[in-house]
Amino acid sequence: MKKEVIEYAGVPVGIVVPHEDRLKFIAVKFHVHDLDEQQFNSPAEVKHAIHDLMTRRAPRPIHA
Numbered sequence: 001m002k003k004e005v006i007e008y009a010g011v012p013v014g015i016v017v018p019h020e021d022r023l024k025f026i027a028v029k030f031h032v033h034d035l036d037e038q039q040f041n042s043p044a045e046v047k048h049a050i051h052d053l054m055t056r057r058a059p060r061p062i063h064a
Contacts, residue, residue: 004043008032008050016043025049031057 027036
């Protein structure tokens with residue numbers, strides 16, 4: 001395992017660093033701060049968690 005930049009929609013949002021046989025996510029953008037310091041098994045797992053977080057936060061359209 002090694003350090004790796006994590007991007008969401010082409011924008012760097014954090015990094016993962018090895019920590020106790022897993023990867024710890026360090027958020028560098030406010031909108032993913034809820035995941036800061038969490039541990040994951042792979043970069044793909046982090047990206048999936050970010051996607052889930054961002055789709056839950058997506059504003060819903062207001063219809064007149």
